[in-house]
Amino acid sequence: MPVPNDDQEQLLNLLPCLDIPSSFSKPDAEADGAISSLQEWKRQAELKLNQLRELLSRTTTDTVNAGENPELPLDKQAEVVARVAAFDGEGTWVTPGSRAAAIDILKTYDATSVPLLRQILSKHVKPIFQANPHPYVNLSTGRKLARAAGGPLAAQDYYESQTWKTHPGLPNLVSWCIRNIKTESWEDLWHLIVPPLMTLLDDYEASYKKCGAELVLQMLNSVPRSVLQRTGIGSLLRTSLSNALTQLKREDSPALIRAAIPASLKLTLHTTDPGSMERFDQLCALLGDGIIGSIWLYSSLDLPALQASVDALPPVLDALGIGCVRYLKALVPQLVYPLLPSSPLDRSWQIASLRALGCVIDLCAPRMHRWKGRVIEGVGKAWVASLDAGSTDEQTLLLQSELIVICQKLAKACPSVVKEEYAALLAAEHDVFEELLSDIVSQPQCKAQSS
Template sequence: MTTSSTSEPLPTELLALLEAASIHSSNTISDLDAVNTLSYLARTESLPRLNGLVLCVWNEASSIIEDQKYSILWRLYGSRLAQDESRAPELAKELARISNFATRSVRPTTLNDLLRCLVKPISIPSIFANDVEKVNDQKLKRQMLDFRQSLHDRSRLLASVMKCHVDSGETAKDGITYDLTINCASILGDDRERWASSDTQSEAQTLLASLVSILPRPINSIQQLVTKHLLRILNEEIRPHFQHPRAAYAQHRERKESTKELNFQDQAWKMDRLDCVEILTWSLLQVKHPNFGPIQHLIFPPLLTLLDDWEPEYKQRGVQILRHVVVENSAPADVRRTGLGELFFECLSRTLTYQSHPPLVRLTLETIIPLISVIEIKETEAWYGKLEQLLEDGILRALVLAVGGKVEVLRIYLKGVGEVMGLLGVVGVKYLKPTLGSACEVLEMHQGDVETQVVAAEMVHSIIKVCWPR
């Protein structure tokens, strides 16, 4: 569909709609859907701005039979056109001639009609598998920018449509609601802003809020919306891309004593769908206890894959999910029944050595310490044993290697030592020599670094509080 040469320029919003919904391509969307979409949005537009648009549809929507075309155009203009024929005299006369027929056969445009037309699955181009900041090819850069702009236009239009419908009394059907949720998850989960800018994410957030406001109870929050669809998301959007880890998960249930690192030749979750991990992470972070218990078998396979991946970015996603799902929002008894507690602990222990990525080390340490109270009953022999293992084989060993390296990582380890020693209490007396020795070494080597000196002193203070002779 192309704009007639005699028509006025189309409003910017509707031009964006024509591009975002691919109305120009008859193979993608029907002319009738195009007219319905534009007639719906026309309700909020002034008549003069729409003259060019209507002429375009009138002249070129050739696949629509005449009575349908007239009916829709009549509905588009309605009484406003009859009140002032001078705005579009030729159309006014034609519509007046068939007005009696038009009012009887008009096909209403509902919210679901409109959303079916506009809501298409987001397919992230393979070019975004590259580091956006390191792409030097101008053609690829242009393609990336074009996709980001197109995604923004689509999100802006959908958000506008939904906001206009908040007070209409209509509600979106489950299938459309699910598709909208997935699209928004892809956008909002892109925290690195590779394909979705902050403005696009803001529009997606507005869209979800408006969607929730028109849904029937008990859905009254984004959290409840995602919780409702989470099982389907995991089965349809995530599980097909993590088939190999499912087998590994079953093996670890049978042989939980195994410490063999998982190795996967096939990483479909990176290759086949670029936003798979973003959808998984964002969706899980919206859900709270007690909704994870029944679906642990769908969450843990991709979680283990992320934790064992060699790229720090995906490891960090895995730690983030583990902290939210297992540590903060699962009953300890449910986690212990899986037999995967030891495996989670080992995965996090290995991640503590990623000293070139301080944010990953910090998040890992903040996760592994409370994890011990989830996988072991607090203040039991096994619980103390895990704390000692973390301190001796994990943090202290990493601390020795970190001295002379990145100061930020050094501070993270020092804080970790203080926290674990505080939990050990008098049991930690046996570790006075290595802990105080490390603190003294740091204090001596970093005399000009006040922040590091303070962190080391705080660690010593934590040790004194629990190990001072009574």
């Protein structure tokens, strides 16, 4: 039996209170004159979610004790989830309390139910995005179109009157659906997921592109490789993610970079075979054209964007392996630069660069002898600067630890540095470099390798 009518009516009366005001879709939603009203709405929304959680809990307990089926009809379940899932994620309208209540409520539903997911996507997501169809996606099948629907100016029309942006909770709802789709269910729901995902990913605002890249990452956890290839959406995603790395010099660019690089990497690993030329070419395009050729070339003065790219770099290097040697002329100078006195002093950037540099040394050990002088210069100057700062804060100590690791890795890749460069530094300034190098020089295996 369904939920009793009086409880069902009370539950449904709570749902309109959870409709998120379109004001929250503005980047500075809480910086304008309406801040007090928005804060009050957030407080009320948290109270309503808690009431909804208690009502569902009480109703479930009462109906189970009575031997009845506690579930609402499917369309009502979808209506509840569509409202509540908007609070399961990030957003200026979300508070810790409202998110906790939302998660508890959503646990009471069979999130992997194809009928429920189809009802949510077809009735609460698709109608909102229909006014702005993606020009390269067939809305009926979720397949890539050979040419833009609507002709050459379709993309321009696509960006006009984006009514979906007045529904700020939509990305969280789409995310909830994607995270709960099982591998075997993608075929049934594909045409309902791809249009909103591609609309977000190809939007002109970096914040929405970031949401789209995060959805791609979530999708790749369960979507079959065959579906991506057969529908052509895999290649469309690759192009969109590549374009995302050119959205630079914007406030949201660092967050977009942190999402787009892992998504692009995961897409390549998911859709290509290990050791194939196709995988190698795509990884080279990501590193050479995306990171080095776009971010590093055009954002050389944008420290947050540079750091974001360096933070995301190690997994890309690991995937490319020894193939990184073709990029040493770009990688080593860029990763050593933050260690030099002429660079902006930013401990987190230095630490991220050292970790990426460690990957380069490990993967490109046969060629590192050509770059050992540049690496030792940067490490030595950064070490001296950290000592001169006289600071013992956590970041400085972590930096010094990473500098020691780099020296160890370089000694393993180029054993001659122990007897030559390291020994020379200790001879010249033993007290300064003792902690950095003494343990390495004194190791028996290092002595044996260098002799």
